[in-house]
Amino acid sequence: xxxxxxxxxxxxxxxxxxxxxxxxxxxxxxxxxxxxxxxxxxxxxxxxxxxxxxxxxxxxxxxxxxxxxxxxxxxxxxxxxxxxxxxxxxxxxxxxxxxxxxxxxxxxxxxxxxxxxxxxxxxxxxxxxxxxxxxxxxxxxxxxxxxxxxxxxxxxxxxxxxxxxxxxxxxxxxxxxxxxxxxxxxxxxxxxxxxxxxxxxxxxxxxxxxxxxxxxxxxxxxxxxxxxxxxxxxxxxxxxxxxxxxxxxxxxxxxxxxxxxxxxxxxxxxxxxxxxxxxxxxxxxxxxxxxxxxxxxxxxxxxxxxxxxxxxxxxxxxxxxxxxxxxxxxxxxxxxxxxxxxxxxxxxxxxxxxxxxxxxxxxxxxxxxxxxxxxxxxxxxxxxxxxxxxxxxxxxxxxxxxxxxxxxxxxxx
Numbered sequence: 001x002x003x004x005x006x007x008x009x010x011x012x013x014x015x016x017x018x019x020x021x022x023x024x025x026x027x028x029x030x031x032x033x034x035x036x037x038x039x040x041x042x043x044x045x046x047x048x049x050x051x052x053x054x055x056x057x058x059x060x061x062x063x064x065x066x067x068x069x070x071x072x073x074x075x076x077x078x079x080x081x082x083x084x085x086x087x088x089x090x091x092x093x094x095x096x097x098x099x100x101x102x103x104x105x106x107x108x109x110x111x112x113x114x115x116x117x118x119x120x121x122x123x124x125x126x127x128x129x130x131x132x133x134x135x136x137x138x139x140x141x142x143x144x145x146x147x148x149x150x151x152x153x154x155x156x157x158x159x160x161x162x163x164x165x166x167x168x169x170x171x172x173x174x175x176x177x178x179x180x181x182x183x184x185x186x187x188x189x190x191x192x193x194x195x196x197x198x199x200x201x202x203x204x205x206x207x208x209x210x211x212x213x214x215x216x217x218x219x220x221x222x223x224x225x226x227x228x229x230x231x232x233x234x235x236x237x238x239x240x241x242x243x244x245x246x247x248x249x250x251x252x253x254x255x256x257x258x259x260x261x262x263x264x265x266x267x268x269x270x271x272x273x274x275x276x277x278x279x280x281x282x283x284x285x286x287x288x289x290x291x292x293x294x295x296x297x298x299x300x301x302x303x304x305x306x307x308x309x310x311x312x313x314x315x316x317x318x319x320x321x322x323x324x325x326x327x328x329x330x331x332x333x334x335x336x337x338x339x340x341x342x343x344x345x346x347x348x349x350x351x352x353x354x355x356x357x358x359x360x361x362x363x364x365x366x367x368x369x370x371x372x373x374x375x376x377x378x379x380x381x382x383x384x385x386x387x388x389x390x391x392x393x394x395x396x397x398x399x400x401x402x403x404x405x406x407x408x409x410x411x412x413x
Contacts, residue, residue, distance in 0.1 A: 007281035010354055014323045014333065017290065021327035024302055026249065028180045034168050037160050039221040040178035041329045046154040048171040051144035056106045059139040063119050064089075064110035065097040067134045078127045083107060097128050106140055113139035147171060157330045159221065182328050184217045185244035185301075186210065187227040189237065189255040189265060190308060195229075208378060209254040209313050213306075216317050217252070219411055220325055237268035245272070245293040245301035249328055252321060253289075255308035265289060265305050273300065281392065283353040284309065284375035285316040302328075309375035315356050315387070318410040336409030338389055340401050345369035347396035354392050358384035359404065367404060 029043040058064065065077060080096035083089035085103035092098055092109035100106070100113060112134035120129040147153055153167055154160075160176070168176060193207040194200055207229060217224035225248065230240045244251040253265060266289065269275035275291030289305030304321055306313045319335070326333040344366030347357065358380040362368040367388060370380040388396070389403040396402060 018327040021324040037176045044177045048147045052147035062115040063097040064100045067112045111136045181223045183248045184222040185248040189230045191232045234264045237264040251303045253305045284312040310378040312375045338403035341404035342366045350395045355390040357388040
């Protein structure tokens with residue numbers, strides 16, 4: 001009898017995946033309007049061609065003045081001009097104030113802005129009583145204090161968020177050079193699978209993984225191709241892999257990664273390329289296949305075979321597929337940051353594998369555990385807002401501080 005294979009620690013598996021995927025890094029780029037670049041990955045850094053702000057301006061509605069002209073609270077100054085945003089005022093005459101509005105350029109000679117709540121109009125607005133003693137620099141946004149001319153504001157490899165697009169626009173960048181989207185093919189194996197809307201035959205189940213994995217690929221900014229369901233036959237599996245390799249960077253399969261007589265992914269992939277079957281030291285998601293499928297021109301499409309159980313497939317995507325996609329795009333990999341949170345649940349039966357428990361932040365700020373942590377319970381992934389990362393062999397008691405990883409960090413990062 002063959003000895004059981006040692007379990008592969010998650011950090012080692014992720015390192016192997018990243019190294020292999022980096023060799024297939026996407027280099028093709030395209031230029032997009034900044035409006036249209038949400039979720040894309042920058043191919044070239046963005047540098048500021050201007051200072052932001054471009055000149056000293058008022059941080060609020062109020063009155064611009066020389067601080068030396070207000071030696072005491074209650075000083076009254078004549079109002080010499082009115083400066084709305086987008087207009088340039090005249091140099092400020094000594095001993096006067098300028099009515100000024102948020103974002104307007106501070107006139108030459110002024111060194112402070114006092115907010116209107118600390119001022120009183122006098123003589124129908126022709127003068128102002130200043131009810132505080134200003135200090136130089138009060139409520140003035142200095143030129144370049146946000147971004148200096150020539151500074152790198154967005155790094156290559158960054159996945160563009162809404163705020164990143166706003167920052168690019170703030171320095172006048174109307175177009176961005178981005179990597180083309182990763183092309184991911186999704187296919188599912190198993191004669192037991194049926195499509196939603198079809199009647200279920202005895203022993204059949206609806207193919208939820210097909211929907212989950214395609215949606216995960218699109219949420220990750222990929223061009224996802226749904227190649228549907230592959231019958232449990234070696235010839236069909238080989239043909240599907242050849243089709244998937246054409247025009248795709250990565251093939252993600254669901255099911256067929258075990259060693260049963262009906263699991264044809266391994267022999268099919270080895271015939272069309274190469275494949276390793278790993279046993280990861282995680283729960284859920286122990287089986288993982290990784291390899292590549294040859295194309296006629298000698299190049300390769302990477303292949304990741306995920307387990308069939310829907311929660312295992314979901315969690316393995318977050319851990320493994322996300323790592324491969326990051327490496328393909330030259331982005332930093334690794335797990336999203338963990339937050340120290342207090343457990344409000346009891347998990348007394350530690351596993352020798354690293355566990356990822358589906359949890360939700362409760363009203364009291366502690367973490368609640370989904371009652372059924374089975375790898376086939378897809379409802380747990382909808383109910384949960386994060387995963388607790390439990391080290392191997394560690395029990396969890398109520399009140400323990402645990403590593404909580406929000407799902408948003410995985411899905412949007």
